[in-house]
Amino acid sequence: MQATKHIKKKLTKAALSVVLLAMAVVFLFPLILTVINSFMREQEIENSYSMVTSSSGEQESVLSGKYANVKLIPDMVTLTQYYTALIKRTQFLIKFWNSLIIVVPIILGQILVSSMAAYAFAKLEFIFRDKLFFTYVIIMMMPFQVTLVPNYIMASGLGIVGSYWSIILPGIFGTFGVFLMRQFMMYIPDAYVESAKVDGASQLRIFFSIILPMSKTGLAALAILVFIDNWNMVEQPLIFLQDINMHPLSTYLSSINSGEMGIAFAASTIYMLPMLLIFLYGENYLVQGIQLSGLKG
Amino acid sequence: MSALLKTGKKYNNKTALFFLAPSLIGFLIFFFVPFVGGLYYSLVDSPVGGNFVGLANYIDLLRNTVFLKAGYNTMVFTAIAVPLNILFSLEFALLLNRRIYGRNIIRMGFIIPLVVPVASVVLVWQILFDINGSLNAVISSLGLLPVDWMKTDLARIVVVIVYMWKNTGYNMVLFLAGLQNIPPEYYEAADIDGASNWHKFTNITLVYLTPTTFFVFVMSIINSFKVFREVYLISGAYPHDSIYMLQHYMNNKFASLDYQMLTSAAFIMAVVIYILVLFLFRIQRRINSTIGG
Numbered sequence: 001m002q003a004t005k006h007i008k009k010k011l012t013k014a015a016l017s018v019v020l021l022a023m024a025v026v027f028l029f030p031l032i033l034t035v036i037n038s039f040m041r042e043q044e045i046e047n048s049y050s051m052v053t054s055s056s057g058e059q060e061s062v063l064s065g066k067y068a069n070v071k072l073i074p075d076m077v078t079l080t081q082y083y084t085a086l087i088k089r090t091q092f093l094i095k096f097w098n099s100l101i102i103v104v105p106i107i108l109g110q111i112l113v114s115s116m117a118a119y120a121f122a123k124l125e126f127i128f129r130d131k132l133f134f135t136y137v138i139i140m141m142m143p144f145q146v147t148l149v150p151n152y153i154m155a156s157g158l159g160i161v162g163s164y165w166s167i168i169l170p171g172i173f174g175t176f177g178v179f180l181m182r183q184f185m186m187y188i189p190d191a192y193v194e195s196a197k198v199d200g201a202s203q204l205r206i207f208f209s210i211i212l213p214m215s216k217t218g219l220a221a222l223a224i225l226v227f228i229d230n231w232n233m234v235e236q237p238l239i240f241l242q243d244i245n246m247h248p249l250s251t252y253l254s255s256i257n258s259g260e261m262g263i264a265f266a267a268s269t270i271y272m273l274p275m276l277l278i279f280l281y282g283e284n285y286l287v288q289g290i291q292l293s294g295l296k297g
Numbered sequence: 298m299s300a301l302l303k304t305g306k307k308y309n310n311k312t313a314l315f316f317l318a319p320s321l322i323g324f325l326i327f328f329f330v331p332f333v334g335g336l337y338y339s340l341v342d343s344p345v346g347g348n349f350v351g352l353a354n355y356i357d358l359l360r361n362t363v364f365l366k367a368g369y370n371t372m373v374f375t376a377i378a379v380p381l382n383i384l385f386s387l388e389f390a391l392l393l394n395r396r397i398y399g400r401n402i403i404r405m406g407f408i409i410p411l412v413v414p415v416a417s418v419v420l421v422w423q424i425l426f427d428i429n430g431s432l433n434a435v436i437s438s439l440g441l442l443p444v445d446w447m448k449t450d451l452a453r454i455v456v457v458i459v460y461m462w463k464n465t466g467y468n469m470v471l472f473l474a475g476l477q478n479i480p481p482e483y484y485e486a487a488d489i490d491g492a493s494n495w496h497k498f499t500n501i502t503l504v505y506l507t508p509t510t511f512f513v514f515v516m517s518i519i520n521s522f523k524v525f526r527e528v529y530l531i532s533g534a535y536p537h538d539s540i541y542m543l544q545h546y547m548n549n550k551f552a553s554l555d556y557q558m559l560t561s562a563a564f565i566m567a568v569v570i571y572i573l574v575l576f577l578f579r580i581q582r583r584i585n586s587t588i589g590g
Contacts, residue, residue: 017398023389024406027462030418031409037420051429063443067434068424117320126313139328141515141574142567143522145547149563150331152551153338157331173323203312232414234526235544239551250416254530261420268417275412283405286412290467291474294512 031272033070038081038265040074045262081266092249092267099248099271102164102237103230106171107223114177115219119207121178122185123193133182136175144235152239166240171230177222183292184218185211221289224282231275332567339560347557354561364562367546370453370539375521378457382517383510386465390472391502404473408466415463419530426455426531452537459527464520468513475509476502511581515574 037045048069085092120126121133139147147170155166188211196206212219237247244252249271256264279286314321339354341347358364393404425432426446433443446455479501487497525544528536534545543566550559 013397016392016395017403020389020392020397020403021399024403027406027410027465030421030462031413033421034418049424052424052427063428067429067437068427068431069434070424070431113319113323116316120313120316124309124313124316126308126310129313136324138571138574139324141519142570143519145522145544146563146567146570147328148547149559150335151327153331153335153556154327169323170327173320173327175324178320203315207316228412232416232526234415234529238529238548250414250530253416254419254533264420268420272413272417275414276409279409279412283408286408287470290470294471294474294509
C-alpha cells in the first residue's frame with residue numbers, strides 16, 4: 001500500500017518534469033534555431049526560407065505554394081556566415097560597437113548615480129524624502145512613450161539630438177536604479193552606519209567603505225538588469241539617431257533585407273552572445289535583482 | 298518604526314542633498330523640467346511663438362482617428378496579454394515550486410528569453426508566422442487553409458505570443474519568490490486540520506500571493522507598452538492596422554516634430570498611468586491590511 005503510493009508519487013513527479021521540460025524547450029526554440037541557422041551555408045538558408053516575405057508595409061502577402069522549412073540539422077556546418085559578418089562586412093561589427101558605446105556608459109553612470117541617491121533614500125533622514133521617492137517611483141512606472149517626449153524636448157534644447165549623449169544621459173538618470181538599490185540598502189542594518197558614525201567616520205567614508213561593499217550583490221543585479229534593458233533598446237535610436245550608421249545592432253538587424261538572412265542569423269547570434277554569457281555567469285544575480293524589484297519597501 | 302525614527306532624529310538635509318545631487322540634477326533636467334515645460338507645448342498652437350489654445354490640442358488628439366486606433370490597439374493588447382501572462386507565469390511558478398526533476402534547468406529555460414534581445418530572434422518569428430512560414434506549413438499539412446498571420450487581425454495573437462515568450466520568466470521569478478516566502482507552518486497547520494489541497498491553494502497560497510500578484514500586475518501593464526519593440530522589429534513602422542501601437546503614433550509625430558500632439562499624447566498617457574497605479578496601490582494597501590501582510 002505504502003509502496004504503490006510511493007511509486008505513484010514518483011510517476012507523477014516524472015510526468016510533470018517531462019511536460020515542463022518540453023515547455024522549456026519550446027521557450028528555448030527561437031534561440032536554438034537562430035544559433036543552428038547561423039552555422040548553415042547561405043544556399044541552405046536560401047532554400048529553407050527564401051519564400052518568407054517582408055511582413056511590413058501595407059501590401060497583401062501572397063501564398064507562394066512553398067513553405068519555410070525549419071531545419072534543426074544543417075547539411076553542412078560552416079563558419080562562412082560568421083566570416084562574412086565579422087570580417088568581410090564590417091558594418092556588423094561597427095553596429096555591435098555602437099551598442100557597446102551606448103550601453104556601457106549607461107551602466108556605469110547609473111550604478112554610481114543611483115547608488116548614491118539610494119543611500120540617501122534608504123539611510124538618511126531629510127525633508128520631503130518620501131514624497132520625492134514617490135515621484136521617482138511614478139517616473140519609473142511611466143512607459144517610455146511618456147518619458148521620451150520630455151527627454152527629446154530637453155535633448156533638442158541642449159542640441160544633443162543625433163549624438164549618443166541624447167540616449168546615454170537620460171539612460172543614466174533613469175530612476176529604476178535608485179528604486180532597486182534603495183530596496184537593497186534597506187536590508188543593511190542601520191547599526192553598521194551608526195557604529196561607523198560613533199567611530200567618527202564621515203558620510204562619504206561610510207558610503208564608500210561600508211555601504212558600497214555590502215551592496216555588491218545589489219550592484220551586480222542592477223548592472224545586469226540595466227544591461228539587459230539597454231542592449232535590447234529599440235525606441236531611442238529610432239527617435240534620437242537620424243544617422244543609420246550610428247544605430248545599435250538591434251535596430252540595424254531589422255533593416256537587413258531578406259536576401260541576407262544567413263548573415264543576419266550569424267549577427268543575431270553574436271548579438272545575443274554577451275547576454276547569454278552574462279546569464280550563465282550571473283543567473284543568481286539576475287534572479288535576485290528581479291526579486292528585489294518585487295519587494296515593497 | 299519609521300514614525301519612531303522621525304521623532305527621534307533630526308533631518309540631515311545637507312548630507313542627503315550631497316548624495317542626491319547627481320541623481321536629482323539629472324532627474325530635473327531630463328524628466329521633471331521638460332515634463333512641466335511640455336505642458337506649455339500642449340496648450341499652444343505652435344512650438345515657436347504660439348498662441349494659447351487651451352485644451353484644443355487635447356480635443357484634437359481625442360478626435361484623431363489614428364491616435365484613437367493606436368490607443369485602442371494598445372489597450373486591447375494589454376487587456377489580453379497581461380492576464381494571460383500572469384496566469385501562465387503563476388502556473389509555471391506553482392509547478393516549479395514542487396520537487397521535480399531538472400528544476401534548475403527548466404527554470405533556466407523560462408528565464409533565458411528575458412535576456413535575449415528581441416532583435417536577435419526576430420527572424421525566427423518571421424519564419425514561423427509568415428504567410429509562407431512554418432506554422433502555415435503545419436496548418437496546410439493538416440488539410441486546413443493557411444492563414445495570413447501578420448496581415449490580418451490575427452497579428453494580435455502573434456504579438457501576444459511573442460510578448461509572453463519574453464515576459465513569462467520575469468513574472469515567474471517574482472511568483473516563485475512569493476511562494477517561497479509563505480511559511481511552511483501554514484500548510485502544516487492546515488494538514489493537521491485535514492484541509493484539502495484545493496482549500497490550501499485558495500486559502501493559503503492565493504491569499505499570501507496577493508501582494509506579489511498586484512506588483513506583477515502593475516509591472517506587467519507598464520511592461521506591456523514595451524511590446525512596440527517586437528511589433529516594430531517584426532513588422533516595421535507601418536504594421537497591420539490591428540497592431541499599430543501608441544508608440545508607432547508617437548514615432549510618426551517625432552518624425553514630423555509635432556510637439557503639440559506629442560506632449561498632449563504624453564500627458565494623456567501619464568494621467569491614465571498615474572491614476573491606474575494609484576488605484577492599484579490603494580487596493581493593495583486595503584488587501585494587505587486585511588491579511589496583515
